[in-house]
Amino acid sequence: MPDRLDGRRIPEATVARLPLYYRALNETAERDIETVSSEQLADLAGVNAAKVRKDLSYLGSYGTRGVGYAVEFLLAVISRELGLTQDWPVVIVGIGNLGQALANYGGFGARGFQVSALVDADPAKHGEKVGGLAVDPIESLADLVAMRGIRIGVIATPAAAAQDVTDQLVDAGISSILNFAPAIVSVPEGVSLRKVDLATELQILSYYQAERKSRRRVGKFTPDVQLQATTAKTS
Amino acid sequence: MPDRLDGRRIPEATVARLPLYYRALNETAERDIETVSSEQLADLAGVNAAKVRKDLSYLGSYGTRGVGYAVEFLLAVISRELGLTQDWPVVIVGIGNLGQALANYGGFGARGFQVSALVDADPAKHGEKVGGLAVDPIESLADLVAMRGIRIGVIATPAAAAQDVTDQLVDAGISSILNFAPAIVSVPEGVSLRKVDLATELQILSYYQAERKSRRRVGKFTPDVQLQATTAKTS
DNA sequence: CCGCGCTAGTGCACTTGTTCACAAAGTATT
DNA sequence: AATACTTTGTGAACAAGTGCACTAGCGCGG
Known part of the structure; x- marks a missing residue:
């Protein structure tokens, strides 16, 4: 009698982070480290510890309090979840x-x-x-x-x-x-x-780049005369 | 006396969509179309109309009710916002x-x-x-x-x-x-x-792909014996 | 000049995602 | 066995993002 049979709909945001944990765990495993805490994992994955714990909790309770998560075990869980057990x-x-x-x-x-x-x-x-x-x-x-x-x-x-x-x-x-x-x-x-x-990614970077320097708002934007002219209907 | 001098902090999600609108508008402009409605723009950008309107409203009130948005004008506004007026x-x-x-x-x-x-x-x-x-x-x-x-x-x-x-x-x-x-x-x-x-993107796809077929939850996950065995360090 | 049809702009309810902070549960130590 | 310490798991507050549905405003036809 399993608890929460399949009441586990993993949030999209979490799914998108699982690959990060997966990679971080792989690197950890390669260093022969047996367990990681949510904090260590968070550092490796570039997120914060609370998020790691909540994310992993959607997969089940696979951590050990006072200890952390067993690296290989968690890898198995995540790769199963991501469907990476097959090629x-x-x-x-x-x-x-x-x-x-x-x-x-x-x-x-x-x-x-x-x-x-x-x-x-x-x-x-x-x-x-x-x-x-x-x-x-x-x-x-x-x-x-x-x-x-x-x-x-x-x-x-x-x-x-x-x-x-x-x-x-x-x-x-x-x-x-x-x-x-x-x-x-x-x-x-x-x-x-x-x-x-x-292109999209670069443009997003461009936005924040431009924002850092002169982004002085002075009310409504009036486009260049040149562009304004083009606005006139052609037909 | 400009209203909301710079009280316009554009939400991140919106910034990430501006490039989509920008591209859609460029394509529209190339077809010599003068105006677009939020609905048309939404179709082109693959989002919904309400979102388009709300997103664009962060840039200012540049649409005309009953008509839509002037393509060239909006292009100018967005490219300015994205910092694309420079190379x-x-x-x-x-x-x-x-x-x-x-x-x-x-x-x-x-x-x-x-x-x-x-x-x-x-x-x-x-x-x-x-x-x-x-x-x-x-x-x-x-x-x-x-x-x-x-x-x-x-x-x-x-x-x-x-x-x-x-x-x-x-x-x-x-x-x-x-x-x-x-x-x-x-x-x-x-x-x-x-x-x-x-790799991350593929793994996310893999998740949803795997989800579509057999994702039958039967309680807690016990990893394969094989995987359990692999836990031994390879050095 | 009036009314109709269309579409932007937006308040509001709702959903999703994030973060905090703490109890629960384990290990280590004496 | 009891205490101290560590770290998970999670309820709850908070923040961000989404989408509906309605109002306001514009253009056009009569």
Whole structure:
């Protein structure tokens, strides 16, 4: 008779931090350390101790008061929770600069993921080997996904192609997508989507950078005359 | 007599969405569309209309009821807010796979940023040209940053080097850092830090992917014997 | 000039996330 | 066995973010 059968819906914010703990714990394990306190873990993960404890408490009561958490045990718990006990095959779509870098990126396979297919729309690239794997035409996406049991797709195409590629991935049966293209794509219910966007990140940094220096507000903003002019209706 | 002189602290969540609006507006402007409603903008940016309106209201009252927002005008407001009216020179540290991809990445300069320096610790890479720019030794970081007025640093090194590089960037006078290395780095007060982490993103996807299939809770977790065994240190 | 239709702006209730602070529960020590 | 010390787990206060639903304001057609 388990307590709280599955009344454990882990908050999104917590899920997003589990990988941090996972990594921190791995590093700790490599140093042959047996137990960590929430405070140590917090330091390693760059958060605060209360948050660590609350986050971990969603997974269950796996700590020992007065001692801390058993590193290996907690690793097992978290990797189970994150679904890292299995290896996830991944397809990368768009083998340009970024796609190639991702395909060659070591840390990819290192943590339970494995680049299992590369596809690109450009026929010139087909057959080319990148990171030991041949580039296939995008038309074969569905077959590759089905045959290799791929569930996760990474989009590294130009922005213009992103939505189209997304649709193809979804049609092919992919249900988790990581989008590197600087474009908003939409997916049907039941498909997870996360995005990584360089330009966005830089612009956010730019905001705070600009804020630090002269951000003197003097009431309403009146745009440059130049820009004001453009506002005039053209039709 | 301006109302709310600078009582406008823009919420973080809003700042993070401004780049989305900015991009959506740019696309809209390219199609020679003069005005957008919050609803249209919401669709383009992948959020909901109420959020758009609330977000934009932090910038001021720049919409027209019954009509919408003037695209060019709003673009000017947002780009001012994001500090995109100037060009930000950027240094990339670590010219491996990812660093090279970033250096060659077009969309970089496209939106107000400009790769102005590349540095790497490996002497073999020094002098090599990547994306039309020579790779310099990391020792010259401070000089480059000072001479080229660089404020933003991008870390594309292996995890092990990340903290060290971060410290050097900070010492060199950088106050905004975008970290691609899979490591937690800490920065002093007054320095902005954002991170982009492939492994983390994939693991989050993995969680939800695993959740969709068999996530049957049956009480407390007892780790696999195998894993339990692995607990023995590998040295 | 009036009224209709449309859309921005916003107060408010609600949800989610964070942090504090303390009781509970363990270890270590004498 | 009792006391001191450490550290988890969590209730509760607080903060941030979201979304509804309504009001205010603008443009346009008659």
